[in-house]
Amino acid sequence: MTTSIVHIPGSMDCREKLLKNPGKTYAVRPLPDIRKIAVHHSLTRTGSAESFARYHIQHHGWPGIGYHFVIEKKGTVKWCNDLTVKSYHVGRENGLAIGICLVGDFRKETLEERQLAPLMKLLRFLCTEFDLRAEDVLGHNEFPDYSWKACPCVDMQVIRNMLGRNSEHSRQLASDTGELDNLLSPALTFDPNHLTTNPGESVIAAVNRLGLFDLGEVKARNKTFDLKKPSDKPVSVKVKGPVEIVPDNLKKLIHALERQDYKVFRNDTRPYNLNIVGIRNDNAVPNAFDDEIHVFWKYQNTWNTRTYKITTDPGLACSSIPSINRELPF
Numbered sequence: 317m318t319t320s321i322v323h324i325p326g327s328m329d330c331r332e333k334l335l336k337n338p339g340k341t342y343a344v345r346p347l348p349d350i351r352k353i354a355v356h357h358s359l360t361r362t363g364s365a366e367s368f369a370r371y372h373i374q375h376h377g378w379p380g381i382g383y384h385f386v387i388e389k390k391g392t393v394k395w396c397n398d399l400t401v402k403s404y405h406v407g408r409e410n411g412l413a414i415g416i417c418l419v420g421d422f423r424k425e426t427l428e429e430r431q432l433a434p435l436m437k438l439l440r441f442l443c444t445e446f447d448l449r450a451e452d453v454l455g456h457n458e459f460p461d462y463s464w465k466a467c468p469c470v471d472m473q474v475i476r477n478m479l480g481r482n483s484e485h486s487r488q489l490a491s492d493t494g495e496l497d498n499l500l501s502p503a504l505t506f507d508p509n510h511l512t513t514n515p516g517e518s519v520i521a522a523v524n525r526l527g528l529f530d531l532g533e534v535k536a537r538n539k540t541f542d543l544k545k546p547s548d549k550p551v552s553v554k555v556k557g558p559v560e561i562v563p564d565n566l567k568k569l570i571h572a573l574e575r576q577d578y579k580v581f582r583n584d585t586r587p588y589n590l591n592i593v594g595i596r597n598d599n600a601v602p603n604a605f606d607d608e609i610h611v612f613w614k615y616q617n618t619w620n621t622r623t624y625k626i627t628t629d630p631g632l633a634c635s636s637i638p639s640i641n642r643e644l645p646f
């Protein structure tokens with residue numbers, strides 16, 4: 317556990333440069349209090365650490381910017397507050413969380429590699445420094461009382477999977493060399509056009525584990541490769557980038573379909589390239605609308621989804637109400 321942090325690799329130290337609210341200061345905490353990392357998006361397509369600092373002070377009257385880090389659109393990481401500062405970003409969990417804000421409105425945009433790579437690098441550094449696990453890295457809306465919040469609109473499970481994937485390797489590297497910068501290399505080697513398996517894993521298993529890639533596409537790009545065969549050594553195969561973030565509620569469904577070799581329509585250049593899937597409830601009670609139709613489509617790299625209650629168990633009106641049946645005129 318670190319007692320003080322003076323340098324954060326890959327970040328621009330803006331702690332002294334950002335606007336502060338004269339006469340106001342945030343409370344401070346000891347570093348060991350830090351147990352979580354919160355990921356936010358700015359809900360704006362553009363912006364910078366400087367503009368958010370101004371906004372938080374002038375509109376909210378806060379002592380300074382609410383985040384510890386801002387990752388701007390081009391991937392610049394700005395270090396905004398000492399990690400001991402209990403700034404405002406996750407309400408009553410402020411005392412134990414570090415706040416990282418990605419500039420963007422990920423309700424409408426997709427997180428791209430230029431911001432994802434520095435995010436992963438920063439998360440790896442902080443997780444190692446504070447001895448945090450992938451599970452301690454949460455989206456804003458995964459904190460208590462914030463499930464209503466559309467923040468960060470990034471699939472945090474994918475981020476945690478990516479973080480967990482290299483953590484053992486990272487720790488080993490760090491302890492072998494004692495050099496922290498080596499720790500950061502796995503994040504830098506993340507390549508959205510290639511997928512690398514874990515030892516003993518098949519390519520298909522890796523695709524399912526990561527939830528980042530279109531299995532159909534992976535198959536098409538690696539026709540001569542046995543994707544089902546586990547390999548002792550890590551294998552790298554071609555996949556298509558950029559990273560597609562699939563919403564949590566669709567991920568299971570898409571995986572279930574692709575595992576059974578159904579085609580999922582992902583061409584997003586025209587609207588309403590629909591996938592229509594019926595899911596039957598185990599319960600076969602007639603006249604109960606307990607089954608579901610899921611309609612989902614991708615447009616401009618954003619998944620849209622609708623769910624409708626239906627029934628696939630036909631009604632029994634005729635046989636169960638014989639008197640009506642007899643009186644029908646046909």
Ligand SMILES: [Zn+2]
Pocket residue numbers: 355356357456467468
């Ligand atoms: Zn947030």
